[in-house]
Amino acid sequence: MPDILLDPDEQPTAPTRSLSVTDRIRAAILAGEFEPGARLHEVRLTEWLGVSRTPVRSALQALAAEGLLEYTPNRGFSVRRFLTSEIVDAYEIRAMLESLAARLAAERGLNADERAIIEQALADGDALLAKDELSEDDRIAYGAVNFAFHDTIHTASRCRMLGEMVRLCQRVPQSSHRNVVSFELMDVRRRHDDHHRIYDAILMSEGHRAEMLMREHVASVKTSLVRALSGRPTPTRYRR
Amino acid sequence: MPDILLDPDEQPTAPTRSLSVTDRIRAAILAGEFEPGARLHEVRLTEWLGVSRTPVRSALQALAAEGLLEYTPNRGFSVRRFLTSEIVDAYEIRAMLESLAARLAAERGLNADERAIIEQALADGDALLAKDELSEDDRIAYGAVNFAFHDTIHTASRCRMLGEMVRLCQRVPQSSHRNVVSFELMDVRRRHDDHHRIYDAILMSEGHRAEMLMREHVASVKTSLVRALSGRPTPTRYRR
DNA sequence: TGTCCTAAAAATGTATACATCTTATGTTGA
DNA sequence: TCAACATAAGATGTATACATTTTTAGGACA
Known part of the structure; x- marks a missing residue:
């Protein structure tokens, strides 16, 4: 019984009940508030959320289409089980998709806005990573920088x-890996350096290089994740 | 007003009205029965399909999640517009995804069933393409062969x-390209030969080679599509 | 004790009435 | 004539009653 759903003061985040209910159930799933494989009974959600079955069903359908739930006719919705291997494989897929985005961005070029956003992200990252240690706030801030960089490249892929x-x-789901992947400072610095090189390649219209750099960039996250999950230590190299 | 929706004798293809309505609307969209950008009014669909708004709404939501429709809160669903460039780009994405699938299949190996299906598909294709000309039935049959090959590799990627x-x-939508891409016999033969090589690479656990072959294999469809759309003729090479 | 059958309970599927929002229409005012 | 507003019509959003299916519970029988 996820506490997140019981707050009556929560303001609607979306124009319709269906959409805001979707957001709340999605957040609960991603936060791991439901057991993997657990059935999501419509009537119970109805009681927790204080709405009728209509928006609840709508939300469940949307989440099933997103891949977070599984649906069986006449048998309802359940939380999709994600094997660790599936979470790892998702990085393989991302590596392919994002490397394509980088190549297309290089081939098709960035507009002034996109260049400005990326350059700001690179500068902000440089400033953050100049510190000797990252606070929790710093990590969150770098997460935003990282998002801006990747998201802009997606946009630029047209x-x-x-x-x-x-x-x-x-x-x-199982956001554990999100925390796990908040790595060593050394790793973050290396990945930020990747960002610089990828941007260079894109600016120079070096499509193939941008693709290869991005592929390795994302694949390295997979490697770190696998290492973290298997409990092995991060290898030490020229640490200050 | 798509005729496809007006046949009262049509048998339900799915266990629930929602699902069968989803199938019928999807088929109508993919067949181009609705103008791109056209609004899909719930009540009209209700009349055409002979069901209430509930399964219609359910279907529209599902199709929006699939990317075939666009949804605006309080404003309903409309057929998503696909630029030609988007259809072409979809082949770029497929090239990346399917090449990853081929590599993973090579790395992870095929089981006996999968080997049998692919070998059957290769043999069937060999037999079909031995003819001097392909009838419409032959093309449909080869389409099934092609599907079996690719689908099995997706499965084998685990x-x-x-x-x-x-x-x-x-x-x-705009299935025009499906027809357009039913190419010259020469092209089909070459692509079937690709299938042989890709299978060889997978059997030999040559992940990188399987990936590269598959990437080029799918990319070549994109090239043919672009050529067909631009009205240029298929280049002639050593034609019998 | 275990299996099978039957009926009740509960869950999902569907239809429909009502609420809310959007859009169209037409009127008023300058 | 045109803009702005008001109203009505129509479309989507939501709640709820009812239908169908699944699941559960209990008992008969071997």
Whole structure:
């Protein structure tokens, strides 16, 4: 019984009940408030959320289409089980999709706005990572920087479908890996350096190089994730 | 007003009205029965389909999640417009996704069933393409062969998300390109030969080679499509 | 004790009435 | 004539009653 759903003061985040209910159930799933495989009974959700079955059903359908729930006719919705291997594989897919986005961005070029956003993200990252240690706030701030960089490249690929699919890859429950992947400072610095090189390649219209750099960039996150999940230590290199 | 929706004898294809209505509306959209950008009014669909608004709304939501419709709160659903560039780009994405699937299949290996299906598909294709000319039935038969080959590789990648995303790439309206892409016999033969090589690479666990072959294999469809759309003729090479 | 059958309970599927929002229409005012 | 507003019509959003299916519970029988 997720506490997140019981707050009566919560303001609607979306124009319709269906959409705001979708957001709340999605948040609960991604936060791990439901057991994997658990059935989501419409009437219970109805009671928790204080709305009728109509918007609840609407939300469940939407979440099933997103891949967070599984649907069986006449048998309802249940939380989709994600194997660790599926979470890891999602990074393989992202590596392919984002490397394509980088190549297309290089081939098709950035506009002034996009260049400005990325350059700001690179500068902000440089400033953050100049510190000797990252606070929790710093990590959150770097997360925003990282998002801005990748999201802008998706936009610059001029390919709506790509961005949508990357988003699908990221919508995976068991957010444990999100925390796990908040890595060593060394790793973050290296990845930020990747960003610089990728941007260079895009600016120089070096499509193939941008693709390869981005592929390795995302794949390295997979590697870190696998290492973290298997409990092995981060290898030490020229640490200050 | 699509005729396809007016046949009262049509048998339900799915266990619930919602699902069968989803199938029928999807088919109508993919067949181009609705103008791109056209609003899909719930009550009209209700009349055409002979069901209440509940399953219609359910279907529209599902199709919006598939990317075939666009949804605006309080303003309903409309047929998503697909630019030609988006249809072409979908092949770029497919090339990345399917090449990943081929590599994973090579790395993870095929089971006996999968080997049998692919070998049957290759043999059937060999037999079909031995003819001097393909009838319409032959083309349909080869389409099934082609599907079996690709679908089995998706399965063998052991990565559910990959198959789902490829399916998203293929669900695109304006099926004109489907017809356009039913190419010259020469092209089909070459692509079938690709299938042989890709299978060889997978059997030999040559992941990188399988990936590269598949990437070019799918990309070549994009090239043919672009050529067909631009009205240029198919280049002639050593034609018998 | 275990299996099978039957009936009740509960869950999902569907239809429909009502609420809310959008859009169209037409009137008023300058 | 045109803009702005008011109203009505129509469309979507929501709640709820009813239908159908699934699940559960209990008992008969071997």
